[in-house]
Amino acid sequence: MRVMERLNLTLDAPTSSALARHARRQGKPRAAVARELIQEALGRREALERQRKLARDYAAGREDGAAVLADLETLQLEVLDRDG
DSSP states (O other): OOOOOOOOOOOOHHHHHHHHHHHHHHTSOHHHHHHHHHHHHHHHHHHHHHHHHHHHHHHTTOTTHHHHHHHHHHHHHHHHHHHO
């Protein structure tokens, strides 16, 4: 069982309306859609951070750059599979 925490979130009117539209289209509660969107955004941000780190390491001549690149490609495919 996953432990959930409550978060009090204040949204501006356009964001709240967009969230409500997405929730209606998906037939899900707004909180569930918000949670999914946050998880997707965090995944993308983490992938971007890994890409930037890889670029810095590559530029610095890191010896294990190929292994890091392979890990990054695997993680990107996982994100794409999840989003698809």
